[in-house]
Amino acid sequence: MTGVAAILGAGVIGAGWAARFALMGWEVRVFDPDPAAAARLDRVMENARRALPGLYDTPLPPEGAVIVVDRISQAVRGAEWIQESVPERLDLKRTLYQKVQEHCADEVILASSTSGFTPSALQGPAARRCPVLVAHPFNPVYLLPLVELVAAPDAPADMLDRAKQVLTGIGMAPLHVRHEIDGHIADRLLESLWREALWLVHDGIATTEEIDEAICLGFGLRWAQMGLFETYRIAGGEQGMGHFLSQFGPCLKAPWSHLTDVPELTDELVRTIADQSDAQSGTRTIAELERARDTNLVGLLRALKWTGAGAGAHLRRFDAARQGAAGDIARPIVTQDRAVPLDWTDYNGHMTESRYLYAFADATDRFMEMIGCDADYIAAGNSYFTAETHIRHLAEAHAGQRFRIETTVLEGAGKKMHLFHRMLSGETLLATGEHLLLHVNLETRRSCPPGPDLAHRLSRIATAHAALPRPDGAGRAVGQKPG
Numbered sequence: 001m002t003g004v005a006a007i008l009g010a011g012v013i014g015a016g017w018a019a020r021f022a023l024m025g026w027e028v029r030v031f032d033p034d035p036a037a038a039a040r041l042d043r044v045m046e047n048a049r050r051a052l053p054g055l056y057d058t059p060l061p062p063e064g065a066v067i068v069v070d071r072i073s074q075a076v077r078g079a080e081w082i083q084e085s086v087p088e089r090l091d092l093k094r095t096l097y098q099k100v101q102e103h104c105a106d107e108v109i110l111a112s113s114t115s116g117f118t119p120s121a122l123q124g125p126a127a128r129r130c131p132v133l134v135a136h137p138f139n140p141v142y143l144l145p146l147v148e149l150v151a152a153p154d155a156p157a158d159m160l161d162r163a164k165q166v167l168t169g170i171g172m173a174p175l176h177v178r179h180e181i182d183g184h185i186a187d188r189l190l191e192s193l194w195r196e197a198l199w200l201v202h203d204g205i206a207t208t209e210e211i212d213e214a215i216c217l218g219f220g221l222r223w224a225q226m227g228l229f230e231t232y233r234i235a236g237g238e239q240g241m242g243h244f245l246s247q248f249g250p251c252l253k254a255p256w257s258h259l260t261d262v263p264e265l266t267d268e269l270v271r272t273i274a275d276q277s278d279a280q281s282g283t284r285t286i287a288e289l290e291r292a293r294d295t296n297l298v299g300l301l302r303a304l305k306w307t308g309a310g311a312g313a314h315l316r317r318f319d320a321a322r323q324g325a326a327g328d329i330a331r332p333i334v335t336q337d338r339a340v341p342l343d344w345t346d347y348n349g350h351m352t353e354s355r356y357l358y359a360f361a362d363a364t365d366r367f368m369e370m371i372g373c374d375a376d377y378i379a380a381g382n383s384y385f386t387a388e389t390h391i392r393h394l395a396e397a398h399a400g401q402r403f404r405i406e407t408t409v410l411e412g413a414g415k416k417m418h419l420f421h422r423m424l425s426g427e428t429l430l431a432t433g434e435h436l437l438l439h440v441n442l443e444t445r446r447s448c449p450p451g452p453d454l455a456h457r458l459s460r461i462a463t464a465h466a467a468l469p470r471p472d473g474a475g476r477a478v479g480q481k482p483g
C-alpha cells in the first residue's frame, strides 16, 4: 500500500520520515519554513538510499517523489498520512494542527513524532476534526523499525488499525502504548539512563567517552538482541528471573543511582559535557558520524536478520510478506531483486567477492523454495548440496545499487540440478554464477533422487528453459577466452 504522506518539519526526524516513506514508494510532500531544510532533506535522502534498501532481500517499490512545498495546505491536501515533526513545544504543535485541520481530509491520520507529549495534551482544545495520534520514531527513522503508537482514549476505534497497517507497510514495527503516559515507553527508559550519565559527568566520575565505552563494549551489545528482561533472566542462571530478582533486587534500594534526582544543567555542566563530547568525536563531522552509524546499524540489523533475533525477526517478516511466486517459467526466473547492502562493500569501494557467492546462494535457496524444497521439505530429511560453482565478475556493483538475479535451469533431472544465475542491474550484466547441486538425503548424507512432486516441478521448468537460448558463458572454464 502506498499513498501521499505530508511531512511537517524536516529536521532530524521529519527528514528521516520523508526518506522512509519515499523509499517505500509513497509520494512525499514536505513543508518546513527553514530555507536550509531542503538541503538537509537531500543529505538524509542520500544516506537513506545508501542504507535502507540493503536491509531487505526482496525489492522495494520504485522510490516515490519528494516535493518541497511552500504552504501547509499544499502539503496536507489529499494526503493519507500527516506526520508532524516540529520542535518539542506544545504551543507550536497545537497551532500547527489548527492550520492543518483547515485543509486536510476528515479520515486522514494526523500523527506526531513527539518524544514526550500525550495525544490528549497535543489535541488540547482543538476542534476534533481529526484526532492526533502519537507515532514516536527513533533516529535514524529510515533504519530503526520501532515506532511507539499512542491514541487518546476517545480516538476512533479503527484509527490504530489503519495506522498500524500503514506503518507496517513502510517497514516499521508499531508498538501500541496502551495508556497515554508522558515519555511513552522507550523515552522513559532512555531518560533514566541519560540522567545517570549526566550525573556521572557532573560528579567527575567518568567522561562522555568512558560512559559510551561502558555502553558499547558491554550491555549495549546485549540489548539489540534480547532486551532487558530476557538478558537478566539469563543472568539469574538456571533459576532464571526469580533468582535474579532475589539476588539483585536489594541493590535497587542501595545508593547505586540518583533515581529521579535530576542534575541542574548549569552553564558549567553543559560546557563540560559539550567539550568532552567534542574531544571524543575529534575531527569527525556529523555527516561522517551519521554514515558510520548507518553502516554499523545495517551490519547489526543484517546479523540479527540472520538469527531472527530482535529487529531481525521483523525484517524477516517484511521480506516474507513481499516474496513473489515463481511467475512465468518460460523465461529465466527472477530469484533475487534487491539492493547491495552497505556491509557487502570493501576497501575497493564496491561489492566484495564473497558477497557474489552469498547473493547467488540466496538465489539458489529461493529457487529451491519455488520448486518445493522449502523448510518443511528439508525438515522431512532431504535437501540439495552444492557440488560445484563458477562465478564470473563482469561489472562493478556499489552500496545501495539495485540488482536482480535471473535463473535458468540448465539441467534438472534425477539427482542433478544445474543452475545458471545472471546478476543484472538494469540491463548491465554484473556477474554470472553457475552451480551444480545434488539432491541429498540428510540422514545418510548421500545423494538420492528427489521426491516425485519436487522432481516434477523441477523437470517442468528444466523443459521450458531447454527451449531458451543457452546463456552466454554457461559451461565456461576459468580463464577461457571469450567467444
Ligand SMILES: NC(=O)C1=CN([C@@H]2O[C@H](COP(=O)(O)OP(=O)(O)OC[C@H]3O[C@@H](n4cnc5c(N)ncnc54)[C@H](O)[C@@H]3O)[C@@H](O)[C@H]2O)C=CC1
Pocket (backbone or CB within 6 Å): 008, 009, 010, 011, 012, 013, 014, 031, 032, 033, 034, 037, 084, 085, 086, 087, 088, 089, 096, 113, 114, 115, 116, 136, 137, 138, 139
Ligand atoms: N531528535 C530526536 O532524536 C528525536 C526527536 N523526536 C521528536 O521529533 C520532533 C522533531 O524533533 P527534531 O527533528 O529533533 O527537531 P529539529 O529541530 O531537528 O527539526 C524541527 C524542524 O521543524 C521545523 N519547523 C519549525 N516550525 C515549523 C512549522 N510551524 N511548520 C513546519 N516546520 C517547522 C524547523 O525548521 C526544523 O527543521 C520533536 O517532537 C521531537 O520530540 C522523536 C524522536 C527522536
Ligand SMILES: C[N+](C)(C)CC(=O)CC(=O)[O-]
Pocket (backbone or CB within 6 Å): 114, 115, 137, 138, 139, 187, 190
Ligand atoms: C532525545 N529524544 C528524547 C528526543 C530521543 C527520542 O525521542 C528517541 C530516540 O531516537 O532516541
